[in-house]
């Protein structure tokens with residue numbers, strides 16, 4: 001069955017305050033789509049980690065938050081994109097515990113574990129696009 005997009009918000013991310021906006025919007029959409037308490041928390045956490053990565057590693061970018069329906073299931077899709085330096089070694093960055101910012105290096109790997117679909121499109125010098133989807137369980 002085709003996928004339907006029920007709502008779509010695009011939020012520019014240039015400062016820490018924008019990360020809060022992304023986090024709040026992600027939480028609201030997940031709640032509206034009928035995701036359970038744990039799933040809402042998972043979406044909220046992934047939203048703030050991935051938006052924070054834009055600030056920390058690329059300086060600015062944008063996040064798209066969509067309410068989606070596929071095969072009778074409701075979900076939330078979020079796309080985090082920037083035109084920053086890109087990720088040179090993606091498998092290392094996804095393994096966890098690796099950081100170019102002297103941080104814990106758990107944002108990317110932790111976010112991956114929290115969602116149902118996770119995809120990174122990146123190349124050195126070409127920026128980064130992280131797409132995640134979380135589905136409601138019935």
Ligand SMILES: Nc1ncnc2c1ncn2[C@@H]1O[C@H](COP(=O)(O)OP(=O)(O)OP(=O)(O)O)[C@@H](O)[C@H]1O
Pocket residue numbers: 049053054056057058082084085086087093096098099100101102103104105106107108109128
């Ligand atoms: N949007 C991005 N652009 C460029 N590099 C990125 C981006 N997101 C992640 N990375 C790279 O992947 C590494 C791992 O990201 P991850 O979020 O797991 O850790 P971190 O941001 O360094 O630390 P933290 O645990 O505080 O999130 C980063 O250190 C950085 O090198």
Ligand SMILES: [Mg+2]
Pocket residue numbers: 049052053056106107108
């Ligand atoms: Mg991070």
